[in-house]
Amino acid sequence: MGRRGGKRGNWGGKGRRGGGGGGQRAANYDPIEKKNELFEKYYGELGLFDGPEDVEAFWTALRRELPNSFRFAGSKGHALTVQERLVSHYIPEIKTVELDGQLAEPPKQLPWYPENLAWEMKTPKNVVRRYAPFASFQKFLVSETSVGNISRQEVVSMIPPLLLDVRPGMTVLDLCAAPGSKSAQLIEMIHGGEEARVRKVMKDIAKEEGREASPDGIEAALEQSQLEKEDDWSDDGRPTGLLIANDVDYKRAHMLIHQAKRLNSANLIVTNHDATMFPSIQLPSAPGQSQRYLKYDRILADVPCSGDGTARKNPGVWRDWIPANGLGLHTMQARILVRALQMLKVGGRVVYSTCSMNPVENEAVVAHAIERCGGLQKVELVDCSDQLPELKRRPGLTDWKVMDRNGEFWGSWEEYEKGDDVSTTKDTKNKVIPEVFPPVDSSPEDKVPLERCVRLYPHLQDTGGFFVAVLEKKSEIRALPEGRHNRVALLEQQKKKAIDGTASEKAVKEEEPANGAATSPLNGDRASTKRTLEDPSETVQDETPPKKQRVEEEPSDVRTEKTEEQPTVATEAPIKAPAASTNGHAAPEDSKPTPAGLTGTASAILKSQDTRPPRKSNQPFEEPFIYISPHHAVVDEVYEFYHIAARFPRTRFMVRNATGEPAKSIYYTSQLAKDILSENQGRGMKFVHCGVKMFQKQDAQGRDVCRWRIQSEGLPIIDAWVGEERVVRLYHRETLRKLLKEMFPTLGGEKWRELGEIGEKARDMSMGCFVLRVEQSEEEDGFQERMAIPLWRSINSINLMLPKEDRKAMLLRLYNDDSPLIDLSKERYNQINKPEDSPSPIDVDAADPATDVGADEKNADAKGGALSEDEEDGGVPLKGCGASESASIPATEPSSAPDVGENQPE
Ligand SMILES: C[S@@+](CC[C@H](N)C(=O)[O-])C[C@H]1O[C@@H](n2cnc3c(N)ncnc32)[C@H](O)[C@@H]1O
Numbered sequence: 082m083g084r085r086g087g088k089r090g091n092w093g094g095k096g097r098r099g100g101g102g103g104g105q106r107a108a109n110y111d112p113i114e115k116k117n118e119l120f121e122k123y124y125g126e127l128g129l130f131d132g133p134e135d136v137e138a139f140w141t142a143l144r145r146e147l148p149n150s151f152r153f154a155g156s157k158g159h160a161l162t163v164q165e166r167l168v169s170h171y172i173p174e175i176k177t178v179e180l181d182g183q184l185a186e187p188p189k190q191l192p193w194y195p196e197n198l199a200w201e202m203k204t205p206k207n208v209v210r211r212y213a214p215f216a217s218f219q220k221f222l223v224s225e226t227s228v229g230n231i232s233r234q235e236v237v238s239m240i241p242p243l244l245l246d247v248r249p250g251m252t253v254l255d256l257c258a259a260p261g262s263k264s265a266q267l268i269e270m271i272h273g274g275e276e277a278r279v280r281k282v283m284k285d286i287a288k289e290e291g292r293e294a295s296p297d298g299i300e301a302a303l304e305q306s307q308l309e310k311e312d313d314w315s316d317d318g319r320p321t322g323l324l325i326a327n328d329v330d331y332k333r334a335h336m337l338i339h340q341a342k343r344l345n346s347a348n349l350i351v352t353n354h355d356a357t358m359f360p361s362i363q364l365p366s367a368p369g370q371s372q373r374y375l376k377y378d379r380i381l382a383d384v385p386c387s388g389d390g391t392a393r394k395n396p397g398v399w400r401d402w403i404p405a406n407g408l409g410l411h412t413m414q415a416r417i418l419v420r421a422l423q424m425l426k427v428g429g430r431v432v433y434s435t436c437s438m439n440p441v442e443n444e445a446v447v448a449h450a451i452e453r454c455g456g457l458q459k460v461e462l463v464d465c466s467d468q469l470p471e472l473k474r475r476p477g478l479t480d481w482k483v484m485d486r487n488g489e490f491w492g493s494w495e496e497y498e499k500g501d502d503v504s505t506t507k508d509t510k511n512k513v514i515p516e517v518f519p520p521v522d523s524s525p526e527d528k529v530p531l532e533r534c535v536r537l538y539p540h541l542q543d544t545g546g547f548f549v550a551v552l553e554k555k556s557e558i559r560a561l562p563e564g565r566h567n568r569v570a571l572l573e574q575q576k577k578k579a580i581d582g583t584a585s586e587k588a589v590k591e592e593e594p595a596n597g598a599a600t601s602p603l604n605g606d607r608a609s610t611k612r613t614l615e616d617p618s619e620t621v622q623d624e625t626p627p628k629k630q631r632v633e634e635e636p637s638d639v640r641t642e643k644t645e646e647q648p649t650v651a652t653e654a655p656i657k658a659p660a661a662s663t664n665g666h667a668a669p670e671d672s673k674p675t676p677a678g679l680t681g682t683a684s685a686i687l688k689s690q691d692t693r694p695p696r697k698s699n700q701p702f703e704e705p706f707i708y709i710s711p712h713h714a715v716v717d718e719v720y721e722f723y724h725i726a727a728r729f730p731r732t733r734f735m736v737r738n739a740t741g742e743p744a745k746s747i748y749y750t751s752q753l754a755k756d757i758l759s760e761n762q763g764r765g766m767k768f769v770h771c772g773v774k775m776f777q778k779q780d781a782q783g784r785d786v787c788r789w790r791i792q793s794e795g796l797p798i799i800d801a802w803v804g805e806e807r808v809v810r811l812y813h814r815e816t817l818r819k820l821l822k823e824m825f826p827t828l829g830g831e832k833w834r835e836l837g838e839i840g841e842k843a844r845d846m847s848m849g850c851f852v853l854r855v856e857q858s859e860e861e862d863g864f865q866e867r868m869a870i871p872l873w874r875s876i877n878s879i880n881l882m883l884p885k886e887d888r889k890a891m892l893l894r895l896y897n898d899d900s901p902l903i904d905l906s907k908e909r910y911n912q913i914n915k916p917e918d919s920p921s922p923i924d925v926d927a928a929d930p931a932t933d934v935g936a937d938e939k940n941a942d943a944k945g946g947a948l949s950e951d952e953e954d955g956g957v958p959l960k961g962c963g964a965s966e967s968a969s970i971p972a973t974e975p976s977s978a979p980d981v982g983e984n985q986p987e
Pocket residue numbers: 238256257258259260261262263264327328329330333354355356357383384385386627630632637638639640641
C-alpha cells in the first residue's frame with residue numbers, strides 16, 4: 082500500500098488511467114479523437130433523445146471535459162464542520178477572482194445531495210493553477226482528501242447509495258465495491274446518528290449514576306443527528322448494521338480498504354469473491370437448531386460494465402467502443418443481479434447500476450434477472466421518481482434495438498435468428514442472445530415496467546452517463562437456471578398463443594433446464610432435504626465463473642471490462658468454486674475444478690466438507706481473525722489503566738495472527754462482524770479486512786505504564802467510555818494549535834507553562850496514553866466541534882499521537898496554517914549532538930534531564946529519523962505519526978504503528 086491518501090489527493094494534476102479501455106494517459110501524449118462511427122451510430126439510432134437539439138446537446142456534452150466533483154465525508158456533524166471552511170473562507174476568496182472581466186464561478190453544491198454535502202467545480206485546471214484563491218482552495222482539497230474528510234467522486238456515482246435507502250442497523254452488501262467510493266457512502270449511512278446516540282446514552286448513564294454529564298455541545302449534536310428517525314439503540318447507540326464490501330480483484334479490494342479505513346468502521350467486512358457466486362454466510366445457531374444464513378436488507382450491484390458513460394473522463398472509450406463490449410458483459414451482469422436477489426431479505430432492496438448507457442447492460446439485464454427470478458410477483462422494479470426530486474433524469478427504455486458486432490441493428494431475437502447472415506447469427510461468440518433484446522411478456526401483468534429505471538445523460542446536469550434501477554424482493558425466489566430456454570420458451574408461448582389463443586403458463590416452469598441444473602440431486606425441490614450446508618432459500622445457479630477481465634486502476638469510479646469471450650449458456654462447462662480453507666484464506670477460484678455436472682452450490686457443499694489442508698495457491702496469505710478472551714490479561718490491563726466502563730463490550734477484541742495472542746495490535750469489531758468472522762472462517766470465505774485498530778503495543782518506560790496505547794482510529798469508538806482519570810480536556814484554540822504544530826513539546830523546568838490551560842495537568846500526569854478531549858464552546862477562542870485525540874505523556878514531554886498528515890490538515894483547516902511542523906525532539910537531539918561534543922545516550926539524559934531524547938531516539942535518527950517536509954513531498958512512504966516514524970520507536974516518545982496497511986496482520 083502506498084502513502085496515505087496517495088491517489089485520493091489527485092486534484093487537477095496529471096491525467097489518470099481510466100476505465101473504458103483507455104484513459105487520459107493517452108490523452109496527455111497523443112490526444113484521442115472523440116469520434117467513433119459505431120458508437121455514434123449506436124446512440125444516434127437508439128432513439129434515446131427528444132429530437133435533434135437533445136441529440137446535439139448529448140454529443141456536445143459527451144465530448145466536453147467532466148467537471149470536478151467531491152463530497153464531504155465522514156459523520157454528518159464532522160462533514161458539515163469541514164464544509165463550513167469551504168463556505169466561509171474559500172468561496173468568498175474565489176468570488177473575488179476576475180476572469181476575462183467576469184467574476185469567477187465558485188464551486189457549487191449539488192441541490193439533490195443530502196445536507197448539500199456534494200459539490201462540483203467547473204473551473205478549468207489552467208485557471209486553478211494561475212489564481213491564488215483557487216490554488217489555496219486546491220491545497221485545502223488535497224489536504225482534506227488525503228485525510229479522508231473529502232471524497233473525490235463522480236456526481237453520478239453518488240446516486241446509487243442514495244437510492245438504496247440504507248438506514249442504521251441494516252445489513253448491506255456491496256457486491257462489486259472497489260475502489261470503494263460508494264462503499265464509503267454506505268458506511269456513513271450505517272453509522273448515521275451514531276455520535277449523538279452514544280452521547281445521549283452517556284448522558285443518560287451519567288444521570289442514572291447521579292453524575293454530571295460531560296459539559297459540551299450535546300444539544301447541538303442531538304439536533305444534528307435526527308435522532309427521531311434513527312433507531313439503532315440496542316448497542317448503546319453504536320451501530321448494529323454491517324457492510325460487507327466485496328470485490329473479485331484482490332488488489333482492488335485493498336484499494337477499497339485503504340479508502341474505507343479513514344471511516345474507522347467496526348461494522349465493515351471486506352471480502353474477495355466472485356459476485357456471481359458470492360457464498361452464503363452462516364450465522365451462529367443454537368445447538369440442535371437449523372443453520373441460519375445471513376440475508377441482506379440492501380445490496381448494491383454496481384457491476385463491471387463497458388463504461389461508455391465515462392467517455393468524458395476516459396477518452397479511451399471513444400477509441401475502443403464496439404458493440405461486443407456491452408454484449409459480452411450482459412450475462413455476467415445478470416448473474417450478479419440474480420445472485421443479489423437471491424441473497425436479499427424479502428422486502429429488501431437491490432440497486433443495480435452501471436456507468437454505461439447501453440440498454441444491453443442495463444434494462445436488458447434488469448428484465449433478464451427478473452425473468453430468471455420468477456417475474457414481477459417475486460421482484461418489483463421500484464418507481465423512484467419521487468426520490469432526489471431535483472435530479473434530472475430520463476425514464477428507462479422499454480424498447481431498443483441490438484447492434485451486432487458487424488454494426489447491424491436487430492429489433493428482436495426472432496428477426497436476428499432469421500437474419501441473412503446465418504454464420505454470424507449462429508456464432509455464439511457474437512454474444513447476441515435472446516435476453517439482450519427487450520423482454521417478451523407472456524401477459525400484460527408480466528410486463529416489466531422498465532420505464533421505472535433511471536437514466537442519466539451527460540447533458541442533463543453536466544455529468545457522466547449512468548444507469549440505476551431499484552428492485553425490491555416481494556417473496557422468496559428460486560431462480561431459474563440460466564439459458565436460452567427461458568426467453569425462447571416465452572417466445573414460443575407467444576407464438577402458440579397467437580395461433581390457438583391459449584397460453585401455457587406452466588411452460589417455463591416445467592421446461593427441463595438446458596443445463597440439467599434442476600435435475601441435479603442438489604438442486605430444486607428434490608434437493609431441499611440434502612441442503613445442509615447452504616442457504617435453502619437460494620436456488621442454485623449454473624455458474625461459469627467470468628474469465629479474466631481487464632481492470633484499470635482508478636481511484637474513483639472505474640468500470641472493468643471483459644476482454645475475453647464468455648459462454649452465454651453455462652451448460653457443460655466445468656464449474657469451479659473456491660477451495661476449502663481451514664484458516665480463512667482460500668485457494669484461488671480456479672484452483673479446484675468442480676466435477677462436471679455439479680452446480681456451483683453442490684461444489685460449495687463438497688468444498689465445505691473438505692477437511693484437507695488448504696492447497697498452495699497464488700491467493701495472497703491473509704492472517705486469521707481471532708477474537709481474544711474477554712478475560713485475557715491484556716484486556717484486564719487496558720480496562721483498568723483507562724478506567725474503561727464495564728458496559729463497553731469486552732468480547733469484541735480481535736487479533737490477526739495465528740497464535741491468537743495480542744502481539745502488536747488489538748482490533749475491535751461490531752458484534753455482527755464478530756459472529757460472521759467466527760462462524761465462517763475455514764469455510765472458504767475470503768475475508769480480507771475487518772476491524773478498527775483500537776490498541777497498539779508501545780515500548781515505554783515505567784512499571785505502571787500500560788503498554789497498549791489507544792490508536793486514533795479506535796478512539797472515536799471507545800472515547801466516551803474512557804474514565805476521567807485518563808482524560809485531559811482542552812477548550813482553547815491556541816493550546817491545540819501548539820500541540821498540533823509542535824511534536825514532543827517539553828514539560829521540563831517551567832516549560833509546561835507554555836502549554837496554557839493544560840500545562841499544569843500535563844506536568845502532573847502519569848506516563849502513558851491519555852485522551853485529549855477538545856470540547857465545543859461558544860467562546861471566541863473555542864471550537865465548533867468536539868474532537869478526541871490520543872496523547873502520550875513521556876518522562877519529560879507530551880505528544881499528540883496523530884499522523885503528520887492529520888496534524889497538517891487540521892492546522893490548515895482550523896488555523897489556515899500550512900507552515901512546516903516543528904519536531905522538538907529532533908531539535909533537542911541535534912542541539913545535544915553537536916559534532917564537537919557528542920555525548921553517549923546516557924550523557925544525553927544526564928546532561929539535560931528536561932529532554933526525552935534517549936538511546937532509542939538516537940537510533941531512530943541514525944536510521945533516518947523523521948522525514949523532512951521535502952522528503953514527504955517527494956513521496957517517501959509516510960508511516961506513523963511521531964518524530965521517529967520511519968525508524969525505530971524511542972522508549973519514551975512513541976510513534977504510532979504504520980498507518981497504512983493496518984488491516985495487515987501483525
Ligand atoms: C464499476 S467498478 C465498482 C465501483 C465501485 N462500486 C465504487 O463505487 O467505487 C466494478 C468493480 O467490479 C469488480 N468486479 C468485476 N467482476 C466482478 C465479479 N465477478 N465479482 C465481484 N466483483 C467484480 C471489479 O474489480 C471492479 O472493482
